[in-house]
Amino acid sequence: MALVNNKYTLEDLYIGMEIIDKDQLSGIYDTWIMLVKKNSSDVYTVGFIGKETNEESDKLFMQGSVVCPVYNDSIELEGDIYYEE
Amino acid sequence: MKNKYILLEMNQRNEIRADVNMTIKNMELTEIGSVNVKIDTGCPYTSIPILKFGISSTKAQQMKQRDCADDRIRKEISFGVNDAKEKRDADKEKFRAGKYMELKSITFQHGDFEIDFGGVCISKDHVKVSYDRTGNILIGMDVLSQMDIHIGKSKVLGKTVFLACPYVSMNQEYVEALNMHFDI
Structure with missing residues (x-):
């Protein structure tokens, strides 16, 4: 697949x-x-x-591997929202 | 190559964030790699919403139930800046009554926490975990106070940066970075 700006699309992933x-x-x-x-x-x-996420993704945490969770929330693209922690 | 100090740039949303590795050993979870966290100097204690790791809601509730039933695990309630007095009062009542599963503001204390900023490691005896919250993983003053920290405009990068090094691993490279970025 061709990377656009070095980034993948969902369709590229497997x-x-x-x-x-x-x-x-x-x-x-x-x-x-x-x-x-x-x-x-x-x-x-x-x-x-x-x-x-579900039972299938939960299993990854029990296999002794390092897990890197990736979730990009599209709400972050909206400029008028920020977290007041 | 492991870093000798932490250097982070403030982003366009006025946040200082990092991708870190972390472990909470007594939770029997595998190591979490390259998870995004936010530096929060206004937060007294580091807070981990477990859902941010990608654990499912179902699993998180099972873990919450187990922690609720375990008297050895310290429970607390924590509130956000937007929580109204009514909510706080109602939650305090439920907490005193031991109605932990009904509380989304409840945190559970888990031990042996380690956070790794690209080779700069900080350990803590315990960390607060929540099973309902979906906000950011916040690195609070309990972790930050273990480091020498400078925040300001870097004369090299021309941007606001966070430059830090744990007191226990002070090194010459950090001293040189302070000089390079801040003329200290």
């Missing part, structure tokens, strides 16, 4: 795909993408893709 930098996923919104890797590895692979 389970097991290697992801070098999670910033490559920054153009995909409102979708959970769970990346996994072994402690000894530098490279993540896609472990789960879905609009909501």
